[in-house]
Amino acid sequence: MTAAPEEMACQICLSPLNTLGAPPTYVHPIQLATDGHQPVPVPVRQLDTVNRHCDFCGDPFPTWTLVGGEVTAFALGSAAGLVQNLGHAWAACATCQSHIDDDRTDKVVDRAVQAFGLADHPQVRERIEELHQAFLNARQPGRTLITTTAWPATVITARELPKVRDRLAGFYRGTDSLPTALATAETRQEVAAGLDRAGLFWIDDDFTDLAEYAAEKLPDVTTNRELMPGTDGLLVWSRPVTPRRITAASWTATSDGWHLINYRTIGGGLHDTPLQQLREQVGWFAPMSTVRVNDQHLLHSEHPAAALVATWLLVAQQAANVTMAEVDKAVRKSYARTNRPTPEVRIVRIGANRGTRPSPGRSASGDPGRPQSSRFWVSGHWRNQAYGPRRALRRPIYISPFLKGPDDAPVKLSTTVRMLSIHRSDQGHD
Numbered sequence: 439m440t441a442a443p444e445e446m447a448c449q450i451c452l453s454p455l456n457t458l459g460a461p462p463t464y465v466h467p468i469q470l471a472t473d474g475h476q477p478v479p480v481p482v483r484q485l486d487t488v489n490r491h492c493d494f495c496g497d498p499f500p501t502w503t504l505v506g507g508e509v510t511a512f513a514l515g516s517a518a519g520l521v522q523n524l525g526h527a528w529a530a531c532a533t534c535q536s537h538i539d540d541d542r543t544d545k546v547v548d549r550a551v552q553a554f555g556l557a558d559h560p561q562v563r564e565r566i567e568e569l570h571q572a573f574l575n576a577r578q579p580g581r582t583l584i585t586t587t588a589w590p591a592t593v594i595t596a597r598e599l600p601k602v603r604d605r606l607a608g609f610y611r612g613t614d615s616l617p618t619a620l621a622t623a624e625t626r627q628e629v630a631a632g633l634d635r636a637g638l639f640w641i642d643d644d645f646t647d648l649a650e651y652a653a654e655k656l657p658d659v660t661t662n663r664e665l666m667p668g669t670d671g672l673l674v675w676s677r678p679v680t681p682r683r684i685t686a687a688s689w690t691a692t693s694d695g696w697h698l699i700n701y702r703t704i705g706g707g708l709h710d711t712p713l714q715q716l717r718e719q720v721g722w723f724a725p726m727s728t729v730r731v732n733d734q735h736l737l738h739s740e741h742p743a744a745a746l747v748a749t750w751l752l753v754a755q756q757a758a759n760v761t762m763a764e765v766d767k768a769v770r771k772s773y774a775r776t777n778r779p780t781p782e783v784r785i786v787r788i789g790a791n792r793g794t795r796p797s798p799g800r801s802a803s804g805d806p807g808r809p810q811s812s813r814f815w816v817s818g819h820w821r822n823q824a825y826g827p828r829r830a831l832r833r834p835i836y837i838s839p840f841l842k843g844p845d846d847a848p849v850k851l852s853t854t855v856r857m858l859s860i861h862r863s864d865q866g867h868d
Contacts, residue, residue, distance in 0.1 A: 443462070444483075445481070445482045446480065446482065447480060447485060447488050448464075448478055449479075450475050450477075450478050451466075451472060451475070452485065452488050453470055453472075453489045453490070454488060455467075456468075464477045464479045482586070483617070486682050486726050486727060487586055487682075488586040488587070490529050490586065490587060491529065492529055492534055493528035493529050493530070494546050494550055494570060495531060495534055495549035495550045497534070497549075497553070499532075499587050499707065500529035500530060500531050500584050500587055501535060501583070501584055501587070501716065502530045502532075502582065502584060503527050503528070503529055503582040503583075504528050504535075504573075504577060505527050505580070506526060506528060506576050506577035506578065507526060507572050507574075507575060507576030507577070508525065508526045509525065509526070509528075509573050526573075526576075531712075532705070532712035532713070532715065532716050533549065533708075534549060535712075536711055537549075538574070543567075546570060547566055547570060550566050551566060580614075580615060581614055582616065582617065583609075583615070583616055583617075583720060584724075585702075586726075587724075588683065588702075589703060589704045589705065589706045589707070590706030591683075591685065591703055591706060592685075592703035592705060592706045592722060594674050594685070594722060595640075596640035596783050596785050597764055598769075599638045599674060599781075599783045600769045600773070600781040600783065601766065601768075601769050601772075602674075602722045603636060603672050603781075605721030606633060606701075606721045607630040607633040608630075608721070609721055610629050610630035610633070611626065611630045612719075614719065616725065619728045620699075620725055620728055625697070628690060632689075632690025633670070633672060633688060635670045636671045636672045636688065636690075637670065637671045637782070638671070638672055638781060638784065639667065639671060639673040639783075639784050640674050640785050640786065641675045641676060641749060641786045642676055642785060642786065642788075643676045644787065644788045645786050645787055646675040646677060646679060648757070648788060649675070649679065649745060649748050649749040650675075650679040650748075651818060652748040652818065652820070652836050653744045653747075655819060656739050656747065656748050656820065656834070657820050657822070657834050658736055658737065658738050658739060659736075659737045659751070661731050661732070661733060661736075661737060662734060663733070664754070664833075665750045665754065665833075667750065667754070669691045670688075671688065671689050672688045673687050673688070673746065673749060675745075678702070678703075679745045680745050682726070683702060684701070684702065684745055685702055685723070686700075686701040686703075686723055692730070695733060696730070697728060697729075697730055698730075698731060698742075698746065699728045700725070700727045700742055700746075701723040701724060701725055701726060702723070702726050704716065704722065704723065705717065705720075705722065729741075729742065731743075751833070751835070751836065753786060754833075755823075755835045755836065756789060757788065757789055757836065758786045758788065759787045759788065759789035760784050760785070760786055761784070762782060762783065762785070763784070765781060765783060769781070818836065819836075819837050820835070820836055820837070821835055821837055822835075823835045
C-alpha cells in the first residue's frame, strides 16, 4: 500500500496547499485570496500554527480532521480547466462536526452556501452537496484533533484549573486521535497519569510579563529535577506568551526524563451545543508541541520550552510569592463524590525578592574604580550563579531592572527599560 503524501503548507501565509497535476505541484486553494505570492511548501508537522479553514463551510477555526473519500474538484470561471485534488482528509469545524454527528449534512451545506454568499444559487448548492457527499459517503471511523488552529485566547482562572486538568487527562485517555508526537497509546497514558499527579500552578499577570520578558533573554539551560517546582506539573499563564502564543505547559516524569508539552486554548468564540460538546469531548487545551528531554539535557534559548523553563527558574530563585487559590465549589463537590482530596492550585505572583542585583560599588563596565556622574537603568538580564558541592555547578538567575549609580546623581533619561508593576491580581478569588 502506498503511503499518503505528507501534508504541506505555505511557509509565507501558513495555508495548507492542494496539489495540481502529476507529478504534483503545490498550489494555494482556489478560493484562497492571497497577495499573489508563490507557494513555499513546508511540512505541516514543522509548524505550530496553520491557517486552515473548515473544508465544509470555510470557518477559520477547524477542530477535527476527518478521513473520507478522495475528492477532486474542477475549477470554474477564469480558472477553468484546472483540476485540484482536495484529498481524502478534510478539516471540520466544531459546528459542522456536530451536524455530521447528528446526520444533518443538509445543515453543513447550508453553512457552506451562506458563508460563501451563494444561498440564492441552487445549482451551486447542488455542486457543493455533491462534493460533501463524495467525501462523507466513504468516511472512515475516527477523527484527529487539529492542534494547529490559532484559536482566540480563552481566559482560564485559577479556581477552574482542576477541572481543566481533569478534562485534559480524560482526553488523553480517550479514543480521539492526536498528531504523531502524541499518537501512541503508551505516551498518552503516561501523560494522563502525570496530569493526575500534577501540581497546579496559575501565573498572574505581572509574573507572566516577567517570565515572557526573561524568556526572550534565556541562556542555555541544562535540565535537572532541581529546576522544577514539582516532579509533574501543569502551569497556566494568565495570557498567551511568546510569539508562539502558548497558554499553558505541562511536564510529566518518565523513567528516563520528562515529557514537556506546550498548549493553546481552544473553543474561543464558540457558543451553545458546539462549545458544550468541545468542552466535554476535549476540554480547554490542545497540545501545540511536545518534546522528551532527559536529565542534564541542554535546552537552547530558542527551545519551545523556553517560557516554561524561565518561569521555573524565576520561581526557584524566590522571585515568586506563592499562595493557594480557592477552588471552584463545583470542583470541590466533584472531587468529594469520588473520594478524592480537594486539589491544591498555587497562584504565582512577583515576590518582594525579585532577584539578585550586582553590588552597588561596581560600574556597568565592570571597573569598580570608574566614577559615575549619573544614574541609569540596567535592563533585566540573566547571570550564572554557582551552587552545589563546592559551588562547582551553575544555574541562571534573573537580575531584575535596577538603577545604577550614586544615589544623589541625576537619572540618565536616554535609557529605556521595561518595568513591571507589583499589584495583587484578583484572578482566582472572585
